Amino acid sequence: MKILVINCGSSSVKYQLIDTETEAALAKGTVSRIGMTGSVLTHKPHDRPEIKVSGEILDHIVAIEYVVSILLSENHGVIKERSEIEAIGHRVVHGGEKFSDSVLITPELMSELRNLIELAPLHNPHNIRGINACLKTLPGVPMVAVFDTAFHHKIPAHAYIYGLPYVMYKRYGIRRYGFHGTSHKYVSERAEQMLGKPLSELRLITCHLGNGASVAAIDRGVSIDTSMGFTPLEGLLMGTRSGDLDPAIILHIMAREELTLHEANTLLNKHSGLAGISGVSSDMREIIESAHEKHSNAKLALNAYCYRLKKYIASYAGVMGGLDGLVFTAGVGENSPDVRWLSCENLEFLGIKLDKTKNNQVVGKEMDISTDDATVRTLVIPTNEELVIARDTQRIAQAAAKA
Ligand code: ADP
Secondary structure (H helix, E strand, O other), rough: OOOEEEEEOOOEEEEEEEEEEOEEEEEEEEOOOOOOOOEEEEEEEOOOOEEEEOOOOOOHHHHHHHHHHHHHHHOOOOOOOOOOEEEEEEOOOOOOOOOOEEEOOOOOHHHHHHHHHOOOOHHHHHHHHHHHHHHHHOOOOOOOEEOOOOOHHHHHHHHHHOOOOOHHHHOOOOOOOOOOHHHHHHHHHHHHHHOOOHHOOEEEEEEEEOOEEEEEEEOOEEEEEOOOOOOOOOOOOOOOOOOOOOOHHHHHHHHHOOHHHHHHHHHHOOOOHHHHHOOOOOOOHHHHHHOOOOOOHHHHHHHHHHHHHHHHHHHHHHEEEEEOOEEEHHHHHHHOOHHHHHHHOOOOEEEOOOHHHHHHHHHOEEEEOEEEOOOOEEEEEOOHHHHHHHHHHHHHHHHHOOO
């Protein structure tokens, strides 16, 4: 089955056309700067070079039309007819408490998704825009919503509740939801393969370290805790997000700097984290380069990032009563020996022991980087969120066709 996987942001659409028989991407790309000057479509067919197409891409509908046209184009396309796109899988950030699995998109579901905007005002509206754009451009093609939160649906109440009046949970749904679910799910299933043991016998910690970053404790196949919370702002120090803070700090800064809600939100989401501490960049490569050149705040940012990650790893091993596997994934996790090394240092007492040579060799490929005598296997596993979305989309679209 050929499945178009769509991930819509405020000004971007990322896409992949995946053949679920081979599980390979036939083409992938991004439309960026939607609604701005300099909109561009970057497209890479699996067997030909990447190309860039500039155009006036005013909204998500035009963006999806560009995507479909390039997939069909004679020189750069990978399909001949629109009808070859058999289903569309949409990444939807927030599924609230209701959705524990991916679901077929119907008019009723769209109204439920609109209700969820309250929980994820920064993300869900763009996801909905992408769905509407596909409804216009590819009418009649079955579509499935795949939620970032669904994999964390079984987190127990003692781990998802915050220390606030309980009425806040009842009234506003304030609780930990967790995100990056498709990635944590994918790498935990790959770890099962690599370790040759069923998930039901494994205690895993998965570290998704991209621009956004989160850790999950996966106890015998079930996510029982994760570092992102009510929103993707909690937890690890990230590229531009603060992660965990004393909540009183923000009240204090808002009062001292006379910030509006919007400004405070921007401060926490866009100007904090690695970028905020270092003053250099939100990009881990530049942080590491500057840290090696003895830029003191870049070094501080790197150390704070790894220290926070180490605290999460140790605490999740604690709540699971031990650990069998530790997984690093996403841009930083797959590519940075420094981050892996620094965040595992001193965790030998848990059984985590990295082989320095292996760790230094591994960039962007699957590998076990622990020493032979380590009791916890530390794995690097490139993530593939799009494949999880494609698999779910196939499963749900086929079940709906049979019903
Ligand atoms: P996104 O969350 O946007 O999908 P990615 O998973 O692509 O992000 O991760 C982006 C991060 O990965 C950036 O901070 C980037 O610096 C980092 N990264 C990519 N390659 C390397 C590398 N070789 N060493 C260190 N960090 C890297």
